[in-house]
Amino acid sequence: MFVLNxxxxxxxxxxxxxxxxxxxxxxxxxxxxFALGQAxxxxxxxxxxxxxxxxxxxxAFLNYPNLVFQSIPDGCNPSMLVALDCGDADxxxxxxxxxxxxxxxxxxxxxxxxxxxxxxxxxxxxxATGELVYKLLVAGGYELDQQIAMALYVAIATDTGFFxxxxxxxxxxxxxxxxxRDYRLxxxxxxxxxxxxxxxxxxxxxxxxxxxxxxxxxxxxAWMYLSHDMxxxxxVELEETEGFVNYARSxxxxxxxxxFKETQGGxxxxxxxxxxxxxxxxxxxxxxxxxxxxxAGCTINGSxxxxxxxxxxxxxxxxxxx
Numbered sequence: 009m010f011v012l013n014x015x016x017x018x019x020x021x022x023x024x025x026x027x028x029x030x031x032x033x034x035x036x037x038x039x040x041x042f043a044l045g046q047a048x049x050x051x052x053x054x055x056x057x058x059x060x061x062x063x064x065x066x067x068a069f070l071n072y073p074n075l076v077f078q079s080i081p082d083g084c085n086p087s088m089l090v091a092l093d094c095g096d097a098d099x100x101x102x103x104x105x106x107x108x109x110x111x112x113x114x115x116x117x118x119x120x121x122x123x124x125x126x127x128x129x130x131x132x133x134x135x136a137t138g139e140l141v142y143k144l145l146v147a148g149g150y151e152l153d154q155q156i157a158m159a160l161y162v163a164i165a166t167d168t169g170f171f172x173x174x175x176x177x178x179x180x181x182x183x184x185x186x187x188x189r190d191y192r193l194x195x196x197x198x199x200x201x202x203x204x205x206x207x208x209x210x211x212x213x214x215x216x217x218x219x220x221x222x223x224x225x226x227x228x229x230a231w232m233y234l235s236h237d238m239x240x241x242x243x244v245e246l247e248e249t250e251g252f253v254n255y256a257r258s259x260x261x262x263x264x265x266x267x268f269k270e271t272q273g274g275x276x277x278x279x280x281x282x283x284x285x286x287x288x289x290x291x292x293x294x295x296x297x298x299x300x301x302x303x304a305g306c307t308i309n310g311s312x313x314x315x316x317x318x319x320x321x322x323x324x325x326x327x328x329x330x
Contacts, residue, residue, distance in 0.1 A: 011129050015113055016148045018127070024054045024086040026110075030094040031101050032247065032277070033059060035166030035202065037093035038067050040115070040137045043159035044090065045075070047150040056084055059101045064247035066202050070159050079103050086110060093117070093137035093163075095298045097124040115140055120289050120298030135173075135180040138163025142183050157191035162198060170199055173302065174284075206248070213242040217252050223262070229323055230256035231266040235312055239270075246271065250279070257281040264288060264323065268316055276315040280304040294322060 019025070027045050029037030045055045057076050080086070080103075088111050094100050095118040102108060114125030117134040134140055138160050145152060152160075164184055168176035171184070187193055213234070220232045234249060246269060256265035264286050267279040278295070280288035281303055288304040297306020308315045 011127055012144060012147060015115075015127055015129060015144065018088060018111075018113065019048065019053075019090075019148070022053070022087050024056070024084060026056050026058055026080070026084075026086040026089040026102075026108075027092065028058045028089065028094070028101050029092045030099045031060065033061075033064070033067075033101060034093075034247075034250070035067060036136045036138055036163045038063065038070060039159040039161075039163030039166070040092040040141045042070050043138070043156045043163065044092065044141050044145070046156050046159070047145050047152065050151050050153075054084075056081060056086065058103075060103055061101070062245075064245055066205070066247065067162070069201060070155075070162060088113060090115060091125065092141070095121045097122070115144070118289070118299055119301065120293060120304075133177075135175040135177055136164045136167035138167070139179055139183060142187075152191065154191045154193070157187045158193055158198065161187045161193055161195070162202065165195070165198065166202060170203070175300065175302070203251070207244060209242040210244045210248045213238060213244055213249065214252060214255075216242070217249070217267075218255060221256060223259075224320055225264075225323060227259075227261045228263045229266070229320070230259050230262045230264075231268065231316065231320065232256055233268040233312060233316065234270060236270045236272065246277070253279040253281050257283075264291070266319065268312060268319075270312040274309060274311075276308045276310065276312055278306050278308065278315070278319065280306070291323070291326070295319070 027041050029041045041057055045057045048055045059076055060078055063071050090113045091100050092115050112125040114128045115137060116130050117132055117137050119132040121130045129140055131140055142160050161184055164180050168180050188195060216238050217232050217234050223230050253265050253267035263283055265281040269277045271277060280292050282288045287301040289299045289301055292298055292304035292306040295306040295308055297304055299305055
């Protein structure tokens with residue numbers, strides 16, 4: 009893969025490198041960023057991992073203390089930026105991303121990626137960006153350790169639903185097996201930390217969200233919402249609610265599931281999930297979002313009620329869900 013070799017040459021030539029992922033980062037984005045960042049540091053590079061928000065608590069065990077910045081530190085003069093798992097430049101978790109004027113390396117697996125980088129390693133067939141980072145590190149002869157391996161495993165495992173989703177292909181299983189074998193990872197413990205350790209507030213909030221569950225389009229669409237008032241009663245990080253949408257998707261006969269999350273600042277974040285009947289990356293793209301065929305997201309500026317209405321009206325007129 010020619011572009012992979014070009015990226016390896018760039019990483020070798022540059023001394024100060026910025027890394028980031030997408031806004032509201034998930035396990036794939038964070039795992040890919042932490043793994044690449046630490047591998048580069050072991051090569052003696054000055055690496056700055058930038059996020060505009062805190063690392064979600066469920067992924068805090070991946071973090072290297074004091075190595076994540078919310079802005080570019082004083083004295084840092086990077087000559088390249090690597091964006092990981094980020095489908096569009098506007099979604100990078102960087103403050104003032106429009107003011108970044110250094111070459112961008114774009115490493116991603118979303119089919120909706122806009123190829124915004126000067127170098128684009130975008131492989132929609134990959135189950136996770138972590139797969140591509142693993143191949144990059146192996147091809148470049150980078151030294152891995154248990155923490156890097158754990159970050160890569162989390163990247164691959166979370167984006168495949170811990171190997172339950174249809175995107176979990178041969179490479180995902182083989183790479184995960186190699187990481188577990190070679191670096192003595194504990195898959196059961198990792199799954200417990202990421203998915204099974206919930207706060208009481210998160211469980212109570214789930215009960216309220218499920219109380220909003222509604223069917224539409226003759227049972228083909230299921231939607232539910234999280235209001236700001238609910239979040240005030242049971243304060244949790246929004247990332248703790250990411251799996252809630254799967255309850256709607258699991259209902260027999262449902263082809264598209266939607267989870268509307270009202271945030272401060274007049275925005276509503278929407279998680280989309282589907283079975284094989286609909287490509288939600290294409291549907292979410294109508295609202296400036298994107299992602300995968302079976303899992304996507306978008307953000308709408310406006311009230312919760314208006315956001316629900318506009319999305320449901322759109323789906324009601326769409327042939328895919330009639």
